[in-house]
Amino acid sequence: MVFPTVVVKLADWLLYQLLANSCYRAARKMRTYGFLFRNPSAKAPQHPHFFPTIAKFNNLEKARESQTLVCDIHGALLNPHSFFPFFMLVAFEGGSIFRALLLLLSFPILWVLDYELKLRAMIFITFCGLKKKDMETVGRAVLPKFFLENLNLKAYEVFSSAGSRVVFTSVPRVMVEAFLKEYLGVGNVIGTELHGVGGYFTGLLSGSGLVVKHRALKEFFGEKKPEIGLGTSSLHDHLFISLCKEAYVVSSEGGANSASSTTLMSRDRYPKPLVFHDGRLAFLPTPLATLSMFLWLPLGLFLALLRLFVGIFLPYKLAILVGSLSGVNIRIKNPNPNPNTNPNSKGVLYVCSHRTLLDPVFLSTSLGKPLTAVTYSLSKMSEFMAPIRTVRLTRDRKQDGETMQRLLKEGDLVVCPEGTTCREPYLLRFSSLFAELTDEIVPVAINTKVTMFYGTTASGLKCLDPIFFLMNPNPSYYVHILGKVPREMTCAGGKSSFEVANYIQRQLADALGFECTNLTRRDKYMMLAGNEGVVQEKKRMKP
Numbered sequence: 001m002v003f004p005t006v007v008v009k010l011a012d013w014l015l016y017q018l019l020a021n022s023c024y025r026a027a028r029k030m031r032t033y034g035f036l037f038r039n040p041s042a043k044a045p046q047h048p049h050f051f052p053t054i055a056k057f058n059n060l061e062k063a064r065e066s067q068t069l070v071c072d073i074h075g076a077l078l079n080p081h082s083f084f085p086f087f088m089l090v091a092f093e094g095g096s097i098f099r100a101l102l103l104l105l106s107f108p109i110l111w112v113l114d115y116e117l118k119l120r121a122m123i124f125i126t127f128c129g130l131k132k133k134d135m136e137t138v139g140r141a142v143l144p145k146f147f148l149e150n151l152n153l154k155a156y157e158v159f160s161s162a163g164s165r166v167v168f169t170s171v172p173r174v175m176v177e178a179f180l181k182e183y184l185g186v187g188n189v190i191g192t193e194l195h196g197v198g199g200y201f202t203g204l205l206s207g208s209g210l211v212v213k214h215r216a217l218k219e220f221f222g223e224k225k226p227e228i229g230l231g232t233s234s235l236h237d238h239l240f241i242s243l244c245k246e247a248y249v250v251s252s253e254g255g256a257n258s259a260s261s262t263t264l265m266s267r268d269r270y271p272k273p274l275v276f277h278d279g280r281l282a283f284l285p286t287p288l289a290t291l292s293m294f295l296w297l298p299l300g301l302f303l304a305l306l307r308l309f310v311g312i313f314l315p316y317k318l319a320i321l322v323g324s325l326s327g328v329n330i331r332i333k334n335p336n337p338n339p340n341t342n343p344n345s346k347g348v349l350y351v352c353s354h355r356t357l358l359d360p361v362f363l364s365t366s367l368g369k370p371l372t373a374v375t376y377s378l379s380k381m382s383e384f385m386a387p388i389r390t391v392r393l394t395r396d397r398k399q400d401g402e403t404m405q406r407l408l409k410e411g412d413l414v415v416c417p418e419g420t421t422c423r424e425p426y427l428l429r430f431s432s433l434f435a436e437l438t439d440e441i442v443p444v445a446i447n448t449k450v451t452m453f454y455g456t457t458a459s460g461l462k463c464l465d466p467i468f469f470l471m472n473p474n475p476s477y478y479v480h481i482l483g484k485v486p487r488e489m490t491c492a493g494g495k496s497s498f499e500v501a502n503y504i505q506r507q508l509a510d511a512l513g514f515e516c517t518n519l520t521r522r523d524k525y526m527m528l529a530g531n532e533g534v535v536q537e538k539k540r541m542k543p
Contacts, residue, residue: 050238051247054154054230059161064228069162070217071230072169072237073176076250077159077184078150079264081286083171084110086143087122088285090175093278094138095130100285101294107287116210119192123172127194128203132174135201137459139178141528142279147179150284151265155230155250159184160271162228166190166220168213168240183272190216213240275426275519278458278528280468282450293452296473300452303327304470311361312387316368329449329476332366334483347408350481351434352444353427353508354416356455357382357465358477359446363414364388366479372407373414374400381463397433404437417501419521421456425514427505428521435500439492441485443504445511449476458528480511 074083084107092100103125110118127135159165166188167180173191180186193206217226217240229244231237233251241247267274283289303326310322320330350371352359360373364387372389383390391407393400407413417430435441448455448469455469469475487493489503509516525531 051231051241051249053251054158054248057158057161057248059157064161065163067162067227068164068166069159069228069230070166070168070226070241070244071155071159072213072232072240073147073167073180074169074171075232075234075237076230077152077155077167078147079152081150083119084122085284085286085289086146086171086175087126088290089142089146089279089281090130090135090138091126092281092285093142094134095126099126099130100290104287104290104294119170119210120205123192123194123205124203126203127172127201130201130203132196132199132201135174136178137529138279139174139176140182141277141458143175144179144183145274145277145279146284147176148183148265148270148274152250153263153265153269156184156265156271158228158230158248166226168211168216168220170211170213183270185271188220190220213237214243217243273426275422275424275517276458276524276527277423278460280453280457280460282452282454282472296452297471300471300473301467304467307470308385308466311365312385316365319365327474328470329474330362330366331476331478333478333480335366335368335479335481346411347438348412348440348442349408349434349438350412350414350442350444351430351504351508352414352416353446353512353514354418354421355423355446355448356421356469357462358455358469359416360388360390360414361386362477362479363444363446363481366481369412371412371414372410374404374407376419377462379461379463382466385466401433401436404434408438417504420524422524423454423456425512426517426519427509427512427514428524429518430501430505432497432501435491435495435497435504439485439487439490441490441500441504443482443485443507443511445478445480445482445508447478447512449478458525482507482511 071077088100088103091103103122106121106125110121113121165184165186167176167186167190169176169189169191171191172194173189174194176191177189180189190211192211193208195202195204195206213236221243226244227246229241229247231241231247231249233249237249241249281293283293285293307323307326307328310319310326314322324330350363352363357375357378360371364371370388372391373386374391374393376393376395378386378390378392391403393403404413404415415434417432417434418428419431420428422428450469450472451474452472453468455465455472455475457465485500485504489495490500491497495503505516508514
């Protein structure tokens with residue numbers, strides 16, 4: 001008789017917890033917020049502020065350098081919205097498109113759950129079976145871009161004034177630690193720990209469970225009180241920051257104005273320049289944006305294949321026309337440069353900034369003539385689909401120089417001396433090898449714009465790069481063909497190859513409004529993929 005009684009009580013508890021409570025929460029949310037799937041915290045009634053807002057914070061400059069500040073990244077440092085998009089980034093970039101779809105389908109259920117159950121459910125769906133190595137890559141190479149774009153400027157000004165910073169958060173520590181330490185200079189990050197087996201996450205929490213901020217603060221500091229506390233207007237955060245000597249609230253009052261461009265941090269204010277980042281998604285995957293992406297995918301794949309067909313098989317002028325009708329925005333400036341080629345030289349060397357693998361293709365289409373492109377690591381699939389001739393280089397300077405000299409005698413040649421692509425408005429250091437080959441050099445400033453998918457990757461499948469770029473609804477390509485480099489600015493005019501490379505780099509940067517850097521291909525791959533980006537050479541070195 002004991003077992004049936006236990007079963008009845010368990011069923012009664014489940015019905016109450018999962019149905020009664022959830023239906024009550026759903027009805028209350030619908031009544032308060034309507035049927036819009038927006039972040040409830042942005043519309044929820046605000047509790048009275050027991051602490052002053054950050055507008056009243058007095059920055060005493062050097063006096064603050066010896067003080068310690070504590071806060072949470074969610075709600076305080078980031079502009080107030082759900083953490084769902086960041087879980088979606090981990091699910092899509094670290095997991096797979098199917099994991100991302102599962103997380104999206106669970107959103108209606110997540111929406112009616114309370115904060116703790118919602119967080120546990122998102123953690124399980126996102127991390128169950130996920131490789132720890134993949135999460136490390138996403139945390140280092142993908143998430144920082146989106147964190148920076150949603151960083152609250154006013155909160156960061158308070159945050160950066162303190163000499164020592166400690167972040168307490170209930171979101172998984174592995175999602176935020178790399179960003180907080182690398183970009184914001186945080187000393188310690190106390191977040192929810194995840195359970196793992198071998199090299200995989202189980203989707204469950206460690207024995208300590210979700211971090212309760214005020215308890216974690218007491219355990220970390222003991223009897224000592226941190227000088228500054230930064231939190232939101234929620235009662236939980238009031239309890240958290242009440243343990244500090246000073247406490248300030250990041251207010252979300254003002255509705256849309258609180259997330260306006262005046263409170264978001266502009267690129268020039270970033271604590272550290274964002275030069276490299278990885279991942280396919282070019283947008284913050286909110287529920288509505290993610291749903292739009294999944295609805296677009298079938299049509300996007302069809303358009304990508306159509307655009308590939310157009311680029312491969314149609315004549316240049318017709319390819320531009322049909323490509324434009326399919327949604328590809330092509331802007332060409334100075335398509336007839338007339339480089340006045342030296343009669344002793346058979347080919348012109350076009351030196352391009354590097355944005356995607358399609359750069360030589362769009363340049364060839366813009367000029368209306370066939371070109372040869374030299375590459376370092378092009379996949380077999382990309383070589384097969386390329387409508388122009390491609391030749392692989394070996395990274396042996398002498399051998400590559402001889403190859404390019406031979407190709408120049410056969411016709412016009414395209415080279416991207418950065419050696420790899422860069423998404424942001426920066427130019428990487430130019431290799432000087434091209435400057436030693438000829439004085440018939442024409443710089444080409446190339447830029448791209450996407451709204452849904454990036455057409456480059458450091459850790460993913462490179463053979464899919466052109467497909468992803470062409471899957472965008474309205475991808476843009478800007479091709480500005482500059483004038484031929486004056487003879488006196490070439491090696492034939494007495495300049496060293498390094499001087500020529502630096503001169504052309506500055507020319508292209510000025511034309512694009514970009515910034516020159518000394519960063520290289522190796523720097524990019526070490527940061528984004530944890531290797532030097534020379535996989536094949538490493539394999540040959542193995543016994």
